[in-house]
Amino acid sequence: MGGDHAPGVVIEGALRVVRQADCNLHLVLFGPMPVLKKEMARQAPDGHPCIELRHAPEVIGMGEIPVAAVRAKPRSSMHLGLRYHRDGKADAFVSAGNTGAIAAASLFVLGRLSGVTRPSLSSYYPTTEGVCLVLDVGSNMDSKPEHLLQFALMGTAYARCLLGIAEPRVSLLSVGEEPQKGNELVRAAYKLLAAATNLHFRGNIEGRDILHHAADVVVCDGFVGNVVLKLAESVMTVLPKMISQEVATQGLDPTAVESFATILQGLKRRFDPETYGGGAPLLGVNGTVLVLHGSSPARAFEKAYFMAAQTASADLTGTILRLIKGAD
């Protein structure tokens, strides 16, 4: 039931997955049964053997206060789905619901990986060289230096397991390259990251360096990461408008822009948060949790279901545990 267009796009994405010839995924969808049945009947009157519907009578809304909602609604699709995963009946959990509630419920139901103090939501970021991973992007406001160190280690584990980078370069997002630049948090975190022997810390980078792929893993506080992520996503939504304005200002022939449409489409895909990951991984919980934007369309769910399977097959939690324990 998570997201702005549930359960329509959730079911549509699932049908897209299971209808692919080589699909061996089994999808279990949680929500109020009458609602799910009605939508399923509309989209696939005969259902599908690889899609299972399960009743979850409560719904956590997008605007609810996370911890309060998670406490008050133990029979929500979020809780029941996460419990299903915890009990080993599902290999991964995917949701486009209230991000704060997913983080809180995951912590409550799955728990933290041993040694992890703060699980972290991370996100792919388009760069001139491909993608980098930025974390935290919104699940941790007011992080402490030791949290940033753990983000660096968890990001390293993710880049190794899912991006195939053996030695991911890690940088700290700051306002200058020098160690003494930045706020209190970043200056203290710099020392911890520089002292860590089990990651490849390359020092501070600035806001302008992210898109130039100055690092494979960019570490920051969740407040900064969220602001930066949303700003970057907005670039491609304002660009068409700004281009039209330029055409008008410069008195150009509007058809000159038409030839550019496919290029813009391609760029838009690059900046689309769903293009790479199909959901942002919540790292550090004892399980595989992917979080989608609330506004995600069916194709984003489709990607996320596949990505969840891939993430679950990788030795991600094992790698995180080893790195956090300093064994790698």
Next chain:
Amino acid sequence: MGGDHAPGVVIEGALRVVRQADCNLHLVLFGPMPVLKKEMARQAPDGHPCIELRHAPEVIGMGEIPVAAVRAKPRSSMHLGLRYHRDGKADAFVSAGNTGAIAAASLFVLGRLSGVTRPSLSSYYPTTEGVCLVLDVGSNMDSKPEHLLQFALMGTAYARCLLGIAEPRVSLLSVGEEPQKGNELVRAAYKLLAAATNLHFRGNIEGRDILHHAADVVVCDGFVGNVVLKLAESVMTVLPKMISQEVATQGLDPTAVESFATILQGLKRRFDPETYGGGAPLLGVNGTVLVLHGSSPARAFEKAYFMAAQTASADLTGTILRLIKGAD
């Protein structure tokens, strides 16, 4: 002597200004006299009656630690220029030097405006509707809620005096619209801004809203503002590369992009920090101080000299004082 290309571009920009037919500005340039004279002789062998050179033997480097450098070099071009302004011999001060040092020296030489606890560096930001003002963009790390309130008031004063907006809409940069969203700083600042009767607070905005011109004045901590500013500036530097990559990936005719060159140029101008303001105003000090990027070319200095004159003529400090005292 400030910036990466001093004194060449500083002098070139000055010559551009004074050679304009209707120019009534008098520019005083500070630096080691032999260096200034040599560069002046190269660019304008006969000098110019509206450009005066003054000896300042010390130079504060771009990489120096601000407060230490400001203490150690009282005869730098920065100090002597600011003292000249303080003593009423110049109406404004412009520099592309070490930003932290400019802020520290301004505070030391000019002092704060009465009631202002933390002067703030602000910057123009391109939006679909024109520009908005973002502050702080780097002079205040680890701000407190009351500082953010003052940024809001000073930004309001600036938008009134220099952007001609009678009732500037002020927003707080956060991770969600709801008052309870954000980090500790933003949640506390929200309450202060909402309670202020002398500004038009419109609540929180997110990173994605800035470019859509959700506010005339965007208030944030200097760490966040600096990261966000540099990220936005980098968009136009990565775009040409990403466009070439799209052309290659999609197998398009490269000449299709050529027709787009003037549009890209126009967009680049919009995202160029020098296009609007010609220097970021340091608000809240007892004087008129504009800070340029270290990498600024001559045309940026040219703009900044004019902008400094315009800022000095506006009743900016008076408006800030009245707003801070709650009289407006």
